[in-house]
Amino acid sequence: MNSVREEILSACPPSYPASFRARVARAPHAVAYRVPQHQEPEVWKDLTWSQVADEVDQIAAGFIALGVQPEQRVAFAAMTRIEWVLADLGIACAAAATTTVYPNSQPDDELFILQDSESVIVVAENWKQLQKVVDQSELNAQVHHIVLFDDDRPIDRADAGGDRVVTWDALHALGRDYLAAHPTALDERLDLMEPETLATLVYTSGTTGRPKGVRIPHRAWTYQGEAMHHMWRGIIDDRDVVYLWLPLSHVYGRDLLAAQMAIGFIMPVDGRIDRIVEGMGETHPTIMVGVPRIYEKIRSAVITQSPANGIQGRIARWAFAVGRESRPYRLAGKHAPWPARLRYAVADRLVFSKLRDTLGGSIRFMISGSAKLSTQVQTWFYSAGLLVLEGYGLT
Template sequence: MKPVADEGQLALLSNRKENMATMFLDRVAATPSREAFRYPSGDQWKSASWRELDELARRRAAGLIALGVQPEQRVAIASSTRMEWVECYLAAVLAAAATTTIYPTTMAEDVAYIVADAEVQVVFAEDATQLDKLRAHRSETPSLQKVVLIDGEPSAEDESWVLSLSALDELGTAYLKDNPSAIDDRLAQIKPDHLCTLIYTSGTTGRPKGVRLPHSVWTYEGAAVEGIRVLSQDDLQFLWLPLSHVFGQVLLAVQFQIGFATAIDGRIDKIVENAAVVQPTFMAAAPRIFEKAHARIVTMIEDEGGVKAKLFHWAFGVGARVSALRQQGKEPGGALGAQYALADKLVLSKIRARFGGRIRFFVSGSAALDKHLAEWFHSAGLLILEGYGLSETAAGSSLNRPGQYRLGSVGPIFPGTEAKIAEDGEILIKGPGVMSGYHNQPEQTAEVIDADGWFHTGDIGHFEDEYLFITDRKKDLFKTSGGKYVAPQVIEGRFKMICPYVGQFVVHGNKRNFVSALVTLDPDAIQGWAASNGLGGKSYAEIVSSDAARAMVQGYVDELNAGLNRWETIKKFTILDRDLTVETGEMTPSLKLKRKHVETQYADLLDKMYD
């Protein structure tokens, strides 16, 4: 068991707030004029101070109160990550309501299930697409009283049920005029154990479960991150992560606690472009984003070839030697120092410039990050701090630190949290960040939180010194018919590092006599390869079904197999005619593979490899 750190515990006691509303309002009082958020408006970026955000949130909170929303009643947000998401979230917090989050990609049937299960009173719907989902299943959501449309105006047929965001603000202004103490009265009612967030897990299997997160888990997360001193008010975050996901929401809590500014834009296709303009000092992402960035850079260099490619590989070779030294707490000197200075000037600094040139570190979470990928970025002078947590632990349970990291691990446990490894290797967590339970599901709550308060994560791992290492998901581990255990995530991550053209690599072999894989190729990365291999102008389906593409993948599989145990090696693979996506239900919105769904969907192809 890893004990609570005394220093971190003392920091928690002095810095932790009463509830999320207090955390936000204390931030406003401490730094009212500082920039809170930066957001795109047309071709420009606009800023909002903490005071401006407070004024808007209070007005909107009063609008919710005027609509009849009571303390701890649910207000849902069905929207992509944008400035209005934060504003609507804060409105719910200041009204003492609890937020329920809905991914904008969620199917209409699942939206109806979440709204009904959570007994949502009001939904903030991003646009007509989200409104259509609610309209189609209105009879199945009896608790839903109003929909507030973020973009656009309600139609005549919807005007009794739907109102615009501006109309809600006007309603709030009028309510505050007649009830000036309305917000303060609500704030006085909020207790630490009151429900703040009801977040439905994206679910790699089955229907999503509502995770009940009281105010106390968020105030703990904010104080814990402040306590480990990795961020300050002078940092600038670039936030693109889905705020419907717990990873995105914990970053809000941390921001309110510490007071740094955030540039916010959830458009995934704009991440690199925005980072270059915003020049953040840190950014959090799922591993898939780092995989795609690595693949894009490597394929671009390989396509150019010649002297540039040789210079690139030389520079990264030097960077790798410097990375190894820095992981030991040392700095390069002598000949290596001179080589590194040249490599940095000619190549490595240009890689960092793609992300704005000011990144102190990235934060990776939501899924496993391949150690070799972390080492590649570190060779370029870009440190990725991997962390660990689940929706049920309010996202953050451990994190590497800039001056205390071990690549391949998810870092030391947060101060105030305890963790231990069960006899079967499962990671167990206890502490103030753990959920109060699953909504309306006491039996499932009892399955994961035992009588002693330990949350059973479902992840397999071990400690090396104070560093936690994750091996795989307990449910993902499989045993071949020969009785050998295989950890698919490790193999999948390794292949994505080796092959710059891969989209997804799904390892399969439970109760089979050998291990196989389903392969998809990245639609963007493969185009340059196709042009260089006589397949320019061909469709994606034609490229991936070609003999040349299969030979290319086979070469990378052979390279992968050379580093695996015999029973882990990929004996056969099938290339799919399209990539796996969130929209088709094969990936979660946080870019995790829905393994069971994919194996069921492609059962015929998998079986064929074992005929």
């Protein structure tokens, strides 16, 4: 075990930005992310690692231009989206540290996290999240800038942070100007980071009292990525497509980003929970990672879309009965008797293949974690030939 650990440690880049830069150097023209364009019908845009690197450099330099210092905290109050991923990488490349506020946090909890983390910049998703910050007069001296993803409401600058508010486009412009004047700035920041430099400050949800901040150094993310690369060799590679909807306020979602840096798989990014089924159908993921309630929602959405009565309803019920019949044989790695195999082939043609197509048609397996998955939900998917692996245990 120690030899494996040493092997993984020896493969770890010295920092998360170093891991990112190594991935860009290995495959600059490979697709890194797929991004929804919020159109009807939905269209997804591919971003290559080279394109991501260009944008991240601008963002990192923009944060430096705003005055962020090494290991100072930049807080997020936003749902999962590509801008979250890019800004997080930019913060890391500026040698600062990301901290997180749950977008649905109450003002008192948000105030506590921002004060406790000593965050100097807040990245807000929209006017609503921005207003939650500027309404807290206690933060006026501490939070010197608020970066706004969506300028979705005309802002009275006097009422909404004044000159502290920087739009997403303005941050990029600041970064371009800063890089033109200081072309070595990001390399200098990269040289400041060591494995134990603070990368992330993640707060607990606060369900058992005041939220508690957990300090995560760069080594934790790089080790996590390399460990997953080591464990999953031959199982997941850079040809896989892993759908990211998980909240990036949690470490579960951030783990996937760390793994992506080490492995290089493609990642569609969309945190809109009400569009997960549609998004999977549009992006054809090979792997889905989620929490139990998402698999419950997917099952419920599929059942709701299926007719309850009539011949189609009867066929669906018969197909899942056939699926239940086949489970013991498949779990044991054995062939079912040929009449059962024939029934399953018919059920698959009529029902299960359509379910898989709804989820993109390419799923190899799905992973559930963070809480116990219902046996009923897990076996329902398995009946249809969709494997949900559970990575959860009580501690």
